[in-house]
Amino acid sequence: MSLEGWVPDVGPYLTLAEVVEFAFDYRGNTTIVKTDGSEVVGYIFNRSTYGPEPFLEYFEEGGEGPFTLRYAEIANVKFSGKDPAAGNSWKAWLERKEREKAEKAAAAGSVRDPGPHRG
Amino acid sequence: MSVPLSQMWTVATYVLRQKLAGRKRYPFVLMLEPLFRCNLACAGCGKIQYPAQILRKNLSVEKCLAAVEECGAPMVSIPGGEPLMYPEIDRLVAELVNRKKYVYLCTNAILLKEELGRFEPSKYLSFSVHMDGLREEHDEAVCRDGVYDQAVPAIREAVARGFRVTTNSTLFDGASPLRMREFFDEMMDLGVEGMMISPGYSYSKAPDQEHFLLQSRTHDLFSRMLSKPKKRWRFNQSPLFLRFLMGKHDFECTPWGNPTYNMFGWQRPCYLLQEGYARTFQELMDTTPWENYGKKSGNEKCRDCMVHCGYEATAVDYTFSSVKGFVETVGVTLTGRL
Numbered sequence: 001m002s003l004e005g006w007v008p009d010v011g012p013y014l015t016l017a018e019v020v021e022f023a024f025d026y027r028g029n030t031t032i033v034k035t036d037g038s039e040v041v042g043y044i045f046n047r048s049t050y051g052p053e054p055f056l057e058y059f060e061e062g063g064e065g066p067f068t069l070r071y072a073e074i075a076n077v078k079f080s081g082k083d084p085a086a087g088n089s090w091k092a093w094l095e096r097k098e099r100e101k102a103e104k105a106a107a108a109g110s111v112r113d114p115g116p117h118r119g
Numbered sequence: 120m121s122v123p124l125s126q127m128w129t130v131a132t133y134v135l136r137q138k139l140a141g142r143k144r145y146p147f148v149l150m151l152e153p154l155f156r157c158n159l160a161c162a163g164c165g166k167i168q169y170p171a172q173i174l175r176k177n178l179s180v181e182k183c184l185a186a187v188e189e190c191g192a193p194m195v196s197i198p199g200g201e202p203l204m205y206p207e208i209d210r211l212v213a214e215l216v217n218r219k220k221y222v223y224l225c226t227n228a229i230l231l232k233e234e235l236g237r238f239e240p241s242k243y244l245s246f247s248v249h250m251d252g253l254r255e256e257h258d259e260a261v262c263r264d265g266v267y268d269q270a271v272p273a274i275r276e277a278v279a280r281g282f283r284v285t286t287n288s289t290l291f292d293g294a295s296p297l298r299m300r301e302f303f304d305e306m307m308d309l310g311v312e313g314m315m316i317s318p319g320y321s322y323s324k325a326p327d328q329e330h331f332l333l334q335s336r337t338h339d340l341f342s343r344m345l346s347k348p349k350k351r352w353r354f355n356q357s358p359l360f361l362r363f364l365m366g367k368h369d370f371e372c373t374p375w376g377n378p379t380y381n382m383f384g385w386q387r388p389c390y391l392l393q394e395g396y397a398r399t400f401q402e403l404m405d406t407t408p409w410e411n412y413g414k415k416s417g418n419e420k421c422r423d424c425m426v427h428c429g430y431e432a433t434a435v436d437y438t439f440s441s442v443k444g445f446v447e448t449v450g451v452t453l454t455g456r457l
Binding site: 024025027028029043045046047048050057059060061062063066081082084085097 | 170
């Protein structure tokens with residue numbers, strides 16, 4: 001299941017640290033909503049909850065970075081970007097191969113089966 | 120077995136130096152990923168699923184070389200992505216060869232023929248061509264028809280020009296031992312120096328999640344595939360690792376054996392798992408909770424893993440840690456009996 005499109009409801013039942021953990025595992029871009037209300041779009045590639053100041057690291061959508069952001073500066077993370085790990089290419093390949101196999105089998109069947117005997 | 124003597128000597132003296140220095144954990148092969156772009160999207164690969172800005176990026180040659188120096192491993196494997204799509208791959212390889220690092224450039228060989236002119240043959244450079252079996256199996260594994268038929272002439276050309284060429288094959292559930300034995304014959308006919316084989320790993324991001332091998336199936340598959348190995352088959356890997364795959368050894372993982380460096384930093388804990396990044400190699404070694412990884416740890420992600428990047432280092436270390444290990448390795452190498 002992909003988290004693509006998810007806007008977490010950070011609160012008593014879902015902490016920001018948990019959301020960041022999901023975002024770290026997500027292979028698409030996210031929108032980081034800062035506590036001052038501003039937003040930045042980028043790929044979160046690392047996070048650290050060790051030490052007194054937990055932080056995450058990201059590359060911006062334009063490629064700039066890496067940048068570091070403290071959890072204290074973040075209000076939420078939205079899963080706004082397309083999930084490239086959603087497996088569509090594999091599914092498309094399988095479907096195409098199955099279609100080709102079926103077409104080949106149908107073609108072979110029509111050669112082998114000349115129709116009703118007319119002798 | 121087909122690892123050249125000079126390479127064996129380099130690895131052996133390196134391991135002995137580590138042991139004499141009393142180092143408990145040391146790297147064997149640096150996995151250097153200068154980019155994530157690839158011209159294929161293989162079903163079992165979990166390495167390339169990133170947004171566009173990440174796929175466009177390249178590590179600089181200088182950063183790559185700094186990582187190589189920092190790590191100190193005698194061998195450098197360059198996977199990716201497809202390394203031949205890295206704009207400065209020729210300069211990177213030349214610099215590594217100058218430093219007398221044994222380089223395995225892992226490629227799907229689609230671009231190999233046209234890019235060969237950028238490289239000089241050297242005992243330090245080997246093209247490690249991704250070949251997951253004969254034509255049908257390989258094209259299916261890489262999700263594109265015709266790739267096998269592109270790779271074969273490229274291998275021939277590289278061999279003819281005097282390059283070292285090895286193959287690397289990842290096997291999944293459903294692989295046929297008989298077809299793989301035919302594949303070994305075919306690769307030997309092509310003149311490759313040696314083959315590397317390994318079961319695949321269940322990357323959580325890989326598109327195909329259904330065909331990864333469980334441990335018992337791995338033992339069965341490799342036992343059947345490697346039983347009574349032909350004398351002409353040469354494998355470019357530790358014979359004890361192959362015996363491990365056949366269920367004749369019970370090794371524990373060495374997750375620090377093949378540390379991974381890419382544009383995100385030093386990957387924790389290993390080439391396969393992606394649980395965060397350290398900024399320096401030393402930080403990776405000092406702060407990763409290694410006890411949480413490997414079969415004994417009970418970590419579910421490690422349960423069925425038998426991949427070479429975790430266990431080949433164990434096999435090599437075992438060879439040089441005891442007389443028994445050394446004798447066994449020499450015996451298997453000389454007799455070819457796995």
